[in-house]
Amino acid sequence: MASGISLRNVRKSFGATEVIKDIDLDIDPGEFVVLVGPSGCGKSTLLNLISGLETLTGGEVLIGGNRVNDVPPRDRDIAMVFQSYALYPTKTVHQNITFGLQTRRIPKDQQEEAVAEFSRLLQIDHLLHRKPGQLSGGQRQRVAMGRALVRKPAVFLFDEPLSNLDAKLRIEMRTEIKKLHQRLGKTVVYVTHDQIEAMTLASRIAVMDNGHIRQFGPPEEIYENPVDLFVAGFIGSPPMNMLPGRIRHGEGRVAVDVGEDLHFVLPSKLSEGLSVAEGHEVVLGLRPETIFAAGTELPGPDRFLFERPVEVVEPTGPDTMIVFEIGEVEVIARVRPEDARPPGTPFSFEADMSKAKLFDAKTGRAF
Ligand SMILES: Nc1ncnc2c1ncn2[C@@H]1O[C@H](COP(=O)(O)OP(=O)(O)OP(=O)(O)O)[C@@H](O)[C@H]1O
Ligand SMILES: [Mg+2]
Numbered sequence: 115m116a117s118g119i120s121l122r123n124v125r126k127s128f129g130a131t132e133v134i135k136d137i138d139l140d141i142d143p144g145e146f147v148v149l150v151g152p153s154g155c156g157k158s159t160l161l162n163l164i165s166g167l168e169t170l171t172g173g174e175v176l177i178g179g180n181r182v183n184d185v186p187p188r189d190r191d192i193a194m195v196f197q198s199y200a201l202y203p204t205k206t207v208h209q210n211i212t213f214g215l216q217t218r219r220i221p222k223d224q225q226e227e228a229v230a231e232f233s234r235l236l237q238i239d240h241l242l243h244r245k246p247g248q249l250s251g252g253q254r255q256r257v258a259m260g261r262a263l264v265r266k267p268a269v270f271l272f273d274e275p276l277s278n279l280d281a282k283l284r285i286e287m288r289t290e291i292k293k294l295h296q297r298l299g300k301t302v303v304y305v306t307h308d309q310i311e312a313m314t315l316a317s318r319i320a321v322m323d324n325g326h327i328r329q330f331g332p333p334e335e336i337y338e339n340p341v342d343l344f345v346a347g348f349i350g351s352p353p354m355n356m357l358p359g360r361i362r363h364g365e366g367r368v369a370v371d372v373g374e375d376l377h378f379v380l381p382s383k384l385s386e387g388l389s390v391a392e393g394h395e396v397v398l399g400l401r402p403e404t405i406f407a408a409g410t411e412l413p414g415p416d417r418f419l420f421e422r423p424v425e426v427v428e429p430t431g432p433d434t435m436i437v438f439e440i441g442e443v444e445v446i447a448r449v450r451p452e453d454a455r456p457p458g459t460p461f462s463f464e465a466d467m468s469k470a471k472l473f474d475a476k477t478g479r480a481f
Contacts, residue, residue, distance in 0.1 A: 116143040116268055116300050116301045117179075117191070117268035117301055118141055118142050118176075118178065118179070118301065119175070119269065120139070120140050120174075120176040121137050121138060121140075121164075121173065121174075122175075123136055123138065123172060123173035123174070124170060124172070125173055126159055126160075126163060126168060126170060134159055134160055134163065135326055136172075136173070136326075137325075137327055139320060141303065141318075143301055144299045144301055145301055145317045146301075146302045146304065147304070147320060148303075148312040148320070149161070149304070149320050150305075150306060150321055150322065150349075151321060155323050155325065156322060156324075158273055160322070161305055164271060165187050165192055165194055166185065166187035167187055170183060177192070178191075178268060190269075191269065192267050192268070192269040193262035193265050194271045194273065195258055195259055195262050195275045196258075196275065199255060199257070199258030201246040201254060202246070203247060205246075206243055206244060207233075207242045207246070208229060208243065210246065210257055211229055212228075212229060213261070215228065218265075232263045235263075236260050236263075236290070238256050241253060241257075251280070251283065252283040255278075256290075269300065269301045270301070270303070272302065272303070273305045274305055275291075276308075276311070292315055304316070309348060309349050309350070310351060312349070316333050317332065318330060319331065319332075319336050319349075321336060321348060339471075339480070340354075340399075340480060341480055342477075343356065343397060343399075343478040344478065346399050346473070346480075350401060352446045354400065354401050354402075354471070355399065355400045355402065355405070355446060356397050356398070356443070356473075357397065357398040357400065357445070358441075358443070359371050359372035359396055359398055360396065361390045361391065361396055362392065367379050367385060368384075370396055372398065372440055373441045374441055376420055376440065378398055378465065378467065379418055380467060380470065380472065381415070381416040381467050383468070384470065395475035395476065396472055396473060396474060398471075399470065399471035400469075402447055402448040403433075403448045404466040404469040405447035405448070405464070406447060406449050406463070407449045407453035407461070408462035410449070410450060410453055411464070411466075416466065417465065417466060417467065418465045418467050419462065420462075420463055421461065421462050421463065422438040422440065422460070422461060422463065423457075424436055424457050424459050425437045426457060427454050427455075427456065431451075432451075433448045434448075434449055434453070435448060436449055436455075438461065438463075447463055
């Protein structure tokens, strides 16, 4: 069984410092929710409030509809996997996995059944007799997951479980975790500051900043419709280009004047109903993949053509990043490798303005 989780007006202070500021969050049973945000924004604290490792300063936590404020961690039917998985070095993999079941006095045959099931699933069934010191980082990580899985809890809490692994292993384990979730259907709350991990794993992402949740929604929504400059800048790699400019009205269309004689004409879906005065300070958001070499994509409405000299060329393999400048701002375009030109060359860019985002420069909110 999977349980939903609800946070109601949740607050947490350490001394006089409030680190979780009135958070409301409803997580459906079986969901995979990822908490992302910069270091120190309160991700681990929020997870620890759900697990019961930290006590609330205010508000309520409900798991499976039951208020658990006063329920100790071991009775909350949850399992946690941390960044440092702290396996017992003198015990074998098998003993590490079953230790929690033994202390809970689970019958031996049920223990063996669970070990068999999950060690096969995690592909560590051939390592059960080894000690943690004889395992690779990824294998140790799997043992820590196995230890959590065999308890068959209703909720899993993960706090940056992959951050000690090298890049290749991280991607492999990411896929494993996703497979496990698809197969077991348990509720997962997963903390990371890796926004790619967030995008690939989450059914919904909660973007946190300074003790608040800025936006909570499916990955595509967070990516396509960020509510403010913070979310827009946090999700996406390379990040969204942010061009400061001023509103220009003319010939029935609204444009953003970013200086250097460039007036990015807004698509009708953005300009219709936009009641912003001439000269209002805005930020135009253009993701790197929405700027490409002119004429290389199928023609579409709302394209804006402009020319700038190439500053830096960064091949990544499948695409090449071209860095150029508009005013003081460095802008990144993602082009096909064959379209790249050396630094100093004038380059004709085409921006797909139907994907452009517009933000108020003062409040940071999206229009
Ligand atoms: N026990 C504590 N006493 C005092 N302050 C604390 C305590 N635990 C955390 N904090 C503070 O609360 C804030 C949030 O910490 P938290 O560990 O939740 O951040 P985080 O988002 O998990 O960051 P990171 O990405 O670095 O792990 C930080 O400013 C931290 O210094
Ligand atoms: Mg943390």
